[in-house]
Amino acid sequence: MNVVIVSSTVFGAAEDVAHHAAEFLTEAGLSVTYKPRLSYAELIALDADALLFVTSTTGMGELPENLQPLVRALRDQPPAWSSMLGAVIGLGDACYGEDFCAGGEAIRELYAELGVIELQEMLRLDASETVTPADDAEPWLADFAAILTE
Numbered sequence: 518m519n520v521v522i523v524s525s526t527v528f529g530a531a532e533d534v535a536h537h538a539a540e541f542l543t544e545a546g547l548s549v550t551y552k553p554r555l556s557y558a559e560l561i562a563l564d565a566d567a568l569l570f571v572t573s574t575t576g577m578g579e580l581p582e583n584l585q586p587l588v589r590a591l592r593d594q595p596p597a598w599s600s601m602l603g604a605v606i607g608l609g610d611a612c613y614g615e616d617f618c619a620g621g622e623a624i625r626e627l628y629a630e631l632g633v634i635e636l637q638e639m640l641r642l643d644a645s646e647t648v649t650p651a652d653d654a655e656p657w658l659a660d661f662a663a664i665l666t667e
């Protein structure tokens with residue numbers, strides 16, 4: 518099972534969570550690739566079985582700038598992903614109300630458009646509640662690893 522992690526960040530927290538997820542899932546026995554800035558061509562060439570997007574939210578419910586070219590490319594040239602599995606970790610701040618983790622929701626919409634099968638409920642990491650998002654993601658990552666290895 519080849520898992521590719523894609524991250525999207527403004528200040529680096531999502532990248533920290535993505536690095537931690539890569540280590541955690543590797544220790545769980547999965548084959549994991551994580552490169553902070555991944556192009557469309559690189560993503561396709563990695564021939565993933567499962568995708569894990571780790572994204573924060575910026576502005577008023579927007580995806581960080583660094584992910585937008587990849588998202589645009591995936592919409593312009595939808596890959597032939599008939600059985601791609603996926604999950605999303607969203608970082609946000611509940612103070613933003615309806616826009617809480619809207620970046621993660623945007624990736625869920627992209628998954629639906631591309632036919633990616635979402636394996637478990639999106640993890641929402643709330644910056645108003647925790648300063649240790651990478652550690653907090655571990656129980657969710659353990660569930661994700663269990664689904665992928667069963």
Ligand SMILES: Cc1cc2nc3c(=O)[nH]c(=O)nc-3n(C[C@H](O)[C@H](O)[C@H](O)COP(=O)(O)O)c2cc1C
Nearest residue numbers: 526527528529530531573574576578609610617618
């Ligand atoms: C200018 C700005 C705008 C933000 N907008 C939102 C938002 O609309 N929704 C949300 O849930 N969080 C929002 N956040 C909170 C961040 O997503 C959150 O702090 C996250 O942990 C940052 O992760 P990063 O370091 O990977 O960018 C915003 C933060 C800043 C500084």
